[in-house]
Amino acid sequence: MNITLRVNGESHDLDLDPRVSLLDALRHHLHLTGTKKGCDHGQCGACTVLLNGRRINACLTLACMHDGDDITTIEGIGADGLTPLQQAFIEHDGFQCGYCTPGQICSAVGMAEELRQGWPSHVTDDLTADPELTRDEIAERMSGNLCRCSCYPGIVNAIRQSLGEQA
Template sequence: MTIRINGTDYDPPEDARVSLLDLLRDRLQLTGTKVGCNQGACGACTVLIDGRRVLSCLTLAAQADGRKVTTIEGLGADGLHPLQAAFLEHDGLQCGYCTPGQICAAAAMLVEAEAGMPSYVTADLTAPVTLSRDEVRERMSGNLCRCGAHNGIVDAILSVAQERAA
């Protein structure tokens, strides 16, 4: 079995304790995925597995066996992803450390919303989701930012959501 990361197949690590995060960062030098807490509290390590957002620090590498992992490096492999461009446009970053996790989380979050998944602030659980500012803030609250780029991050995500809806 193999783990497909950004289109390339890799063997799972021999040490069963290795997290997906440490596989990416320490073994494969895919250091775009960041580490902030190693306990699922900050979101810096967010990657996509089969298109859904997961915290790679809480995922053993072995759990990704046979699945498709997309990291920030894969997201922008064919030129800047619209979210990456929007983060630049809206200055949705300062130090840049939480940024890859924010972008990966946002990519999956847009798909979740388009699939009609409600959030804590969704008023009508059965209607299609419209991504308001509050919806984006709520859905992105698992990704911490300490520099305080929150406004720019939400603006960036909303601009991409609006483009996709148009």
């Protein structure tokens, strides 16, 4: 199938087997291997990318469903120098092996926008007020991104610091 994917601001015309997931299109066809495959089943979050600004698991959707869509991968974040979020991940040791890290960072970027738009989460007490940037809100909203090295304390601190600075 012929589709056009707009990835990190650049258009790519692809002729793909309809079975190719968005994740495999990125990794195997565009050689953007920053997006990781941890489970291929939407269970680990390592493949999180931004689809038209919203975070999704790239393994759970087929590439051919995204003709004309705008996709941001880790390669499109901090391409001209590390963002404060990426810098904070390094500073707070928000990773060890690094395999889940691109997904964590893309997920955090998407989550920040959800927070900004006032989306409540399971731990938000007042569903009508703007959610606050608490430890619990971050931990809850980042629980779709697994880290077996278990760098959750560093991940929470990195996100809290970088979003706190923006606020």
